[in-house]
Amino acid sequence: MRARPSADTELGLMACSAIFRPADLTFLLHAAVDRMTVDLDRAAVEMGLNDVRDWLVLAALDDGQQRTQLELSRIVCVDKTTLISVLDRLEQHKLIVRTVDPADRRVRIPQITPAGRRTYAKFATARDAAEARALDGVDPEQRTLLLNLLARIADRQNAAQPAT
Amino acid sequence: MRARPSADTELGLMACSAIFRPADLTFLLHAAVDRMTVDLDRAAVEMGLNDVRDWLVLAALDDGQQRTQLELSRIVCVDKTTLISVLDRLEQHKLIVRTVDPADRRVRIPQITPAGRRTYAKFATARDAAEARALDGVDPEQRTLLLNLLARIADRQNAAQPAT
DNA sequence: CTCGGATCGTCTTGACTCGGACGATCCGAG
DNA sequence: CTCGGATCGTCCGAGTCAAGACGATCCGAG
Numbered sequence: 001m002r003a004r005p006s007a008d009t010e011l012g013l014m015a016c017s018a019i020f021r022p023a024d025l026t027f028l029l030h031a032a033v034d035r036m037t038v039d040l041d042r043a044a045v046e047m048g049l050n051d052v053r054d055w056l057v058l059a060a061l062d063d064g065q066q067r068t069q070l071e072l073s074r075i076v077c078v079d080k081t082t083l084i085s086v087l088d089r090l091e092q093h094k095l096i097v098r099t100v101d102p103a104d105r106r107v108r109i110p111q112i113t114p115a116g117r118r119t120y121a122k123f124a125t126a127r128d129a130a131e132a133r134a135l136d137g138v139d140p141e142q143r144t145l146l147l148n149l150l151a152r153i154a155d156r157q158n159a160a161q162p163a164t
Numbered sequence: 165m166r167a168r169p170s171a172d173t174e175l176g177l178m179a180c181s182a183i184f185r186p187a188d189l190t191f192l193l194h195a196a197v198d199r200m201t202v203d204l205d206r207a208a209v210e211m212g213l214n215d216v217r218d219w220l221v222l223a224a225l226d227d228g229q230q231r232t233q234l235e236l237s238r239i240v241c242v243d244k245t246t247l248i249s250v251l252d253r254l255e256q257h258k259l260i261v262r263t264v265d266p267a268d269r270r271v272r273i274p275q276i277t278p279a280g281r282r283t284y285a286k287f288a289t290a291r292d293a294a295e296a297r298a299l300d301g302v303d304p305e306q307r308t309l310l311l312n313l314l315a316r317i318a319d320r321q322n323a324a325q326p327a328t
Numbered sequence: 329c330t331c332g333g334a335t336c337g338t339c340t341t342g343a344c345t346c347g348g349a350c351g352a353t354c355c356g357a358g
Numbered sequence: 359c360t361c362g363g364a365t366c367g368t369c370c371g372a373g374t375c376a377a378g379a380c381g382a383t384c385c386g387a388g
Contacts, residue, residue: 031318
């Protein structure tokens with residue numbers, strides 16, 4: 001499991017909102033991510049995965065498309081060198097296999113196994129449950145607004161001119 | 165500056181939304197955080213800071229309260245060992261000084277210097293500008309709703325029972 | 329006062345990440 | 359066919375982070 005701040009500092013997060021202005025967008029985003037990550041990491045370890053990234057990789061492989069490791073690394077936003085260790089672990093747990101593309105023997109085609117599919121499905125339901133818990137009591141209209149606003153922030157171009 | 169994924173993988177983030185279901189709360193949160201962090205990190209380096217955490221520390225010290233390093237680490241949610249290097253750097257740049265508490269010679273009281281205050285103020289305006297950019301065109305009512313929902317997610321108790 | 333346990337800041341160590349280098353392989357030019 | 363450049367996966371080295379060990383210091387019991 002990826003190292004995370006200990007419980008001490010974890011709780012401290014909440015203390016921040018008392019000290020910093022409470023409506024700090026960046027701070028709240030970080031806090032919300034941390035909160036979700038705690039849930040998802042726990043769900044991941046419960047089913048033998050290491051990390052949310054393990055699940056991201058499984059998710060990307062679940063559609064059965066043939067992807068090279070490089071494509072995969074771009075899709076899940078993991079450095080290609082880091083992806084290697086993830087794939088090593090998943091392969092060791094028999095959740096994926098690395099096949100060689102007969103048409104180009106340089107590339108490896110990681111493919112999800114039935115066991116990997118089962119693990120992925122279990123994690124997906126856990127994730128859905130976590131998100132439902134997080135949004136419990138928020139009416140659907142507000143949910144979609146939240147998601148839209150987040151998407152809007154995320155999609156914003158990196159247009160802030162690169163330092164004159 | 166803290167290492168971040170290269171531009172390649174950075175852009176790949178957006179590709180995710182095409183592959184995963186587009187309304188994935190966790191994914192959007194991550195993407196939004198990444199987006200804000202890019203802006204803030206850039207602002208930080210422009211004024212000689214290393215990191216957003218440098219600014220967090222300055223912000224926590226700006227109110228002039230006497231805090232030990234341990235308290236400080238809890239407030240800014242940084243491991244106490246990591247905080248040491250942050251304080252070392254800030255002290256080297258003369259933005260803070262470490263004083264010894266005369267009442268308890270074990271503890272150090274980091275205090276912000278006038279130069280530190282100036283740097284903090286500059287960063288604060290840069291941060292406000294970044295957040296304003298991120299929320300450009302969103303009407304005030306929706307902004308407060310967004311912040312409230314984020315706070316709600318973040319504040320949620322770690323109540324998911326710790327694995328039976 | 330003395331002494332054992334608790335608490336502070338720092339140091340050490342092991343794990344992780346990522347940029348760059350490397351071997352294997354492909355492909356197009358000649 | 360041969361050969362040079364491009365592209366794949368992997369490995370290595372520098373840097374970062376945090377858990378645990380450690381010395382210095384405090385404080386309460388006796």
